[in-house]
Amino acid sequence: MTQEATEAVEIPTQLPIVDYLRIGDDPHLAANECAGCQARYFDRRNACARCGKEEFRSVRVADDATLRSFSVVYRAAPGIPVPYVSAIVLTDDGTSVRANVVGLGDPMKAELGMRLRFTTFTCGTDDNGTDCVAFGYAAA
């Protein structure tokens, strides 16, 4: 058996739903922060959209947050469970994040300004048995 074939059969038990979610013992969000003005981006940028600087560093995004805005979504594309609470949260270090508010039971319990905390959960499993790990925010 070749070396490549040996590596190919290593299947991860978990994968993050997006690459800015870091999973493991200390799950958190990571952003690319501009070295000039501290603007944060979840994807790669050629230059900072705010100040134009081309240097970025990876930073951890705070777990605690406030609910800035939300919508309770009752109509979505086929296969997407409804209702759910779509939210824009502002973390305590000033980063806006889009995610669901989870664990409310009744989605209409969402309230503008409520305190939230980052959490992760499994949202699916593929044919290899790999779990997809997603993130959301729960009432603090």
Place this chain on the structure above:
Amino acid sequence: MSDAVWVLGTSMTRFGRYPELDAVDLASRACMDALADGGVTIHDMDVMGAGTLFQSQTGMGQRVQKQIGQTGIPVYNVTNACATGATAIRTVYLSIKAGEAQMGLAFGVEQMGKMGLLRGGAKAEEKVFEAAGRYGAVTGVDGILGTETMPGVFAQAGMEYACDYDGVGFEQFARVAYKNHQHSTLNPLAQYRKEFSMEEIMGSPVQSYPNTLLMCCPTGDGAAAVVLISEERLRSMPAEVQKRAVKISASVLTSDPWVESGQVQPDVNTLTRNAAAQAYETAGIGPEDLDLVELHDCFATAELIHYDNLGLCEPGGAGEFIDSGGPFRDGRTPVNVSGGLISKGHPIGATGVANVYEVTTHLRGEAGDRQIEGAKVGLTHVIGLGSACGIHILEKAA
């Protein structure tokens, strides 16, 4: 002599559903009617601007020329999300401003049928998770990491305003839809012309709270067109033609500048504020001078925040503005007397041209039952997510 650009002719099809026609038929009809309205023909045009979103790669301008006249003039086929129509107008406006053209035809068209919910892909069951795209997503994120659907995104835009200011909630958003449905009963070109009670609006199926079904614009088909002309050329036209011409006092297009939250929630505010400031300065007027406004009410939550963005109310006062009747047709600044996108309809490429048709018709005093009496100045506004904002300020001929 002023280098102003004027609206010489304009027309729109009724918005609705036309399964027996195609987009070329609809656009050709609007173009022929706009040319006739201005007393000119395609042979007088020096330039064409053609706007469509969903058929943007089909050479729409040239296809329409084959229906109404192939004269060899330059065609700019444009797409700019929901600001597509306003962008088509601006290509013609800029050609005239640049001195390359004396007269031009701009149109917007869309054939959407019953397209239903825009954005937000159906959930696919991945056989094997594999990272893809700029965020390395291993599966569709809509519904897991918030919403990508339009009713939800614009609900969040409205709820953010509600977070910042008192006196804004479900009832204020619903009242916007109540007004626009009521206004549309007077507009024979509106897709829907039915009045609904507040109870019916608030009780209709919730799409994305606080937007219920009756607070969302429909999809549909339609086209609109305008003929623009330079001041110099206008002065050579017959007196009765000059009298019906409407001056474009400002034509502005902006994109969204950086804001912290922009990467997760499209910012429809800052670019509207920037466009409004530029437009008011160019036209030499303020929001208090406006006799009517046609703004981008794709959802009730969107209209409310644009009262503030366009300076129609005190800062933070959009809730009080709608509660006090300010944007109703008998209020301080009538907004969307056509019925707006919510009830007149929103065939995307046509929208930014149709709102120029609407304001022009009022300034000419030709709006029939829905006429705002004595209207002299009006403003049109569209937002395309991504984002683009187009604003035009129009003035009645002196």
